[in-house]
Amino acid sequence: MYICGVVTVSDIEFLSEALARQKILVTKKQLDKLYRYANLILNWNRVYNLTSVKVFDEVVIRHIVDSLSVVPYLSTRSFFSLLDVGSGAGLPGIPLSVVYPDVNFCLLEAREKRCIFLSQVKAELDLPNADVKWCRVRDFVSDEGYDVIISRAFSSLSEFVLCSRHLCGKGGCWYAMKGAYPEHEVRELSDDFVVLEWWPIKFVDTRASRCLLRIARKV
Secondary structure, three states: OEEEOOEEEOHHHHHHHHHHHOOOOOOHHHHHHHHHHHHHHHHHHHHHOOOOOOOHHHHHHHHHHHHHOOHHHHOOOOOOEEEEEOOOOOOOHHHHHHHOOOOEEEEEEOOHHHHHHHHHHHHHHOOOOEEEEEOOHHHOOOOOOEEEEEEEOOOOHHHHHHHHHHHEEEEEEEEEEEOOOOHHHHHOOOOOEEEEEEEEEOOOOOOOOEEEEEEEEOO
16 A cells, blocks of 8 residues: 555555556556556565565656656657567566557567566566567567667667667667766767657656657668
């Protein structure tokens, strides 16, 4: 249970209200999957050390709401496949795969234990559109390029695009989730790439800084 002043709400109500305050719309079925996912993180975290966050409301705000904060910007274009580089505990890939059931997701993670967790999440939440791959991004090979490649503070912008450039499909692009706008990293980008646009993301429930950058190859 979560206590807010004198009002007591259930965990799933807290999740629903946190998403609504951020104007993230989900169905009842999607809400249930996100709720179960938050609890899987907490339960597995005791052994697998998935995150430093130890309580439900913080998992919701710092992980699930944060991951879904990119939805308004992803939704402005059509995409059919998405690669989550350095997925870790499935962030942002798992929440996004719940919200976009018709998009094919690949959750790429170099640590075996976290891939075991991700495979369990895929099974328990019934996410046929999510594929878990245990591999370093530089060594990963895909028959078809991805429409979107995303990362949540995986590395510097330059490292992110260079190590995954072989996985970006024709007309595809990269979305990098960062804290404050990374001016130094943008200046260090190879001349082959350009930041097409970026957006500051404001959160209702936290003062955390977040921005999202969309990067593409220069034509």
